[in-house]
Amino acid sequence: MRTAVEGAGELRSLEAELLDVRRYIRRHRSPAEPGRLWLHQLWSDLLLDRWSVLDRRIRRSAAAPDEPNGAAAPARRVRVLPNAVEPLTLTGLSACLRQAPGLLVVGDRGPAHPAVDVCVHATERVDRAFVEALRTSARRFDAPAVLVANRIEKADLNVLARCRVRAVLPRVAASSGRLVDTVQAVGAAGHVPGPDLLAELRGQG
Structure with missing residues (x-):
């Protein structure tokens, strides 16, 4: 099946x-x-x-019948803007997202703001420099965000919520399909597939 x-x-x-x-x-x-x-x-x-x-x-x-055949219309690719304070991290994140067929990576150059469905931020930990970059992105783009980070504190959760962060992934998950699945879901429908780590963290606060 x-x-x-x-x-x-x-x-x-x-x-x-x-x-x-x-x-x-x-x-x-x-x-x-x-x-x-x-x-x-x-x-x-x-x-x-x-x-x-x-x-x-x-x-x-297991015993359910197959879905009827039929060609579905191709979905529009999700426009994603990668962002990171560290240039090396930004390069790796951009390369990872470009490999996904359902995503369209857009650049943030020039005076005009690109049309964005979801922002993806990556950092080792949520420090002062990263929070400032996150707030700047939230002011410029009216789009939900996904955060990839190794270290966050419970005190960071309010900042993340104000900056429209919908999902948090540990950086080890970026090497799997979880990052792409999450970015596509948040960008297209605003929901998180699979385990919702951010909601779980808020529930422990």
């Missing part, structure tokens, strides 16, 4: 992402900073929850 095949592919993607997160946690665990990896540990828990939900969905749809 088509749903089962797609679900099996997503399960494999989740498995690879969980392995990446666990590898990152083992490599960077520090007894002197027990709370440093809390963002990645929470992300791992959310992925496990997503795994369970998806497994139940596949089991329920």
Whole structure:
């Protein structure tokens, strides 16, 4: 069945992402900073929850009939603006997003503001320089945002909400399909696919 095949592919993607997160946690665990990896540990828990939900969905749809054939109209590509304080990070983020067929990376050059569906910000941690860049972007573009970061604090959540950040991903997730799926969903419909890390963080505040 088509749903089962797609679900099996997503399960494999989740498995690879969980392995990446666990590898990152083992490599960077520090007894002197027990709370440093809390963002990645929470992300791992959310992925496990997503795994369970998806497994139940596949089991329920195993006997369902295939969807009728028919060619759907191609969807418009989501216009995405990458942003990062560090030039190297910006280059890597832009290259990652350009490889996705459903995304159209737009540049921020010249006096005119480009039409943007979603802004994607990447940083190692949410510090003063990054917050200023985030606020500037929120003033210039009336679009939701996705944040890719290794370190955020609970005190940062209000700033992120005011800057229209809809989703937060740990940087280890950028190497999987999770980043592209999230950017496409937020840019096209404003919702977050799979585990909603930002909502979970706010709920713990």
